[in-house]
Amino acid sequence: MIKIIDVILKINPNAEVSVSNNDINTIEWHNGTTPIPIADIQAQLPIVEFDMAMADLRAKRNKLLADTDYLALSDNTMSAEMTTYRQALRDITNGLTTVEQVNAVAFPNKPS
Numbered sequence: 001m002i003k004i005i006d007v008i009l010k011i012n013p014n015a016e017v018s019v020s021n022n023d024i025n026t027i028e029w030h031n032g033t034t035p036i037p038i039a040d041i042q043a044q045l046p047i048v049e050f051d052m053a054m055a056d057l058r059a060k061r062n063k064l065l066a067d068t069d070y071l072a073l074s075d076n077t078m079s080a081e082m083t084t085y086r087q088a089l090r091d092i093t094n095g096l097t098t099v100e101q102v103n104a105v106a107f108p109n110k111p112s
Helices: 004-011 038-072 080-091 099-103
Strands: none
Touching (some): 004 038
16 A cells, blocks of 8 residues: 555655655645645556555566576576576566556466
């Protein structure tokens, strides 16, 4: 679930704000922070949701790549299957434009 505070901080990283129970109608602006119109916050919700989904996908992908990095060292000969697997991991984010697409990504199987 996207937190309203994350959206606000994407719009204004210096905002001093509090939100109760993630309810957009309970935003309190502090220390002279200029309020952001609710419509602007709502417009950013899907963008922040997509950014967070992509960050999560990249973190998972990067872990899988890191788990096989030792195979890419110069003193190893990587199999064609492993080369294909690692390339598929690097390409996994290509063309994704919606949260639904990100959530539907199927990771390739690691060759043995």
